[in-house]
Amino acid sequence: MSAVRVHRVVEGPEDGPVVVFAGSLGSDLRMWEPQVAPLVERGYRVVRYDARGHGGSPVPPPPYRLEDLGADFVALLDDLGVERAHLVGLSLGGMTGMWLGVHVPDRIASLVLCCTSAKLGPPSMWVERARKVRAEGTASIAEAGVGRWLTEPYAKSHPDVAEFLRAMIAAVPAEGYAACCELIERMDQLDALPKISAPTLVIAGADDRATSPEEHARPIAEAIPGARLEVVANASHLGSYERPAEFTRLILDHLERT
Numbered sequence: 001m002s003a004v005r006v007h008r009v010v011e012g013p014e015d016g017p018v019v020v021f022a023g024s025l026g027s028d029l030r031m032w033e034p035q036v037a038p039l040v041e042r043g044y045r046v047v048r049y050d051a052r053g054h055g056g057s058p059v060p061p062p063p064y065r066l067e068d069l070g071a072d073f074v075a076l077l078d079d080l081g082v083e084r085a086h087l088v089g090l091s092l093g094g095m096t097g098m099w100l101g102v103h104v105p106d107r108i109a110s111l112v113l114c115c116t117s118a119k120l121g122p123p124s125m126w127v128e129r130a131r132k133v134r135a136e137g138t139a140s141i142a143e144a145g146v147g148r149w150l151t152e153p154y155a156k157s158h159p160d161v162a163e164f165l166r167a168m169i170a171a172v173p174a175e176g177y178a179a180c181c182e183l184i185e186r187m188d189q190l191d192a193l194p195k196i197s198a199p200t201l202v203i204a205g206a207d208d209r210a211t212s213p214e215e216h217a218r219p220i221a222e223a224i225p226g227a228r229l230e231v232v233a234n235a236s237h238l239g240s241y242e243r244p245a246e247f248t249r250l251i252l253d254h255l256e257r258t
């Protein structure tokens with residue numbers, strides 16, 4: 001495994017239980033802003049970071065593998081002097097969380113897997129998206145990205161949020177985004193999920209067309225021993241941003257049970 005030093009922001013009491021937030025393809029750590037204050041107020045130490053190839057993190061040359069993203073997470077914990085952390089991951093962040101739950105269980109206190117998938121096809125879609133981003137930049141796919149992240153009624157009634165998220169996607173380095181598309185193209189974690197022993201909550205957005213509850217969240221919850229599934233109404237792929245109160249309540253409830 002070869003790790004990079006990811007860009008991170010750490011908030012909350014030094015002695016609080018550590019919760020690390022791992023974001024979606026095309027995001028940076030600002031996607032978790034709605035979750036910070038409620039968790040800090042409840043005494044958690046909140047760590048947010050940018051995945052490799054995203055935000056302020058390094059953009060190493062491809063290929064990127066899930067084990068590289070996992071190694072970045074472990075290096076982050078090592079850097080912070082943290083032995084075990086709760087991981088809340090959305091989409092690509094959840095894929096990283098599943099990999100860590102299988103391969104590095106000693107470092108994972110619990111998992112919250114939001115709007116994610118263990119196998120997300122078709123591969124041709126990821127090949128084409130990586131090609132487009134390399135040829136035309138991330139701005140060329142930003143509008144479509146926001147269309148997957150937010151429900152249409154929410155985007156229409158919150159044009160400022162839609163524009164903020166469009167600019168977030170457009171700011172991701174093309175090579176970092178494309179390399180993560182190719183990682184997803186190759187990913188198949190379905191058979192490994194029963195090895196996860198961490199207490200796990202799976203949260204889906206009822207209106208998420210990218211990783212739908214029935215096709216993606218339910219198989220994860222059914223494969224991980226003891227996992228629970230919650231489906232949030234009126235939420236698309238970036239459900240934690242669109243429905244922050246509901247997602248944060250579920251996350252806090254899970255943390256307090258474990």
Ligand SMILES: O=C(O)CC1=CCC(=O)O1
Nearest residue numbers: 024025091092093148210
């Ligand atoms: O942008 C998408 O298509 C949805 C998505 C897949 C992995 C991820 O992090 O976001």
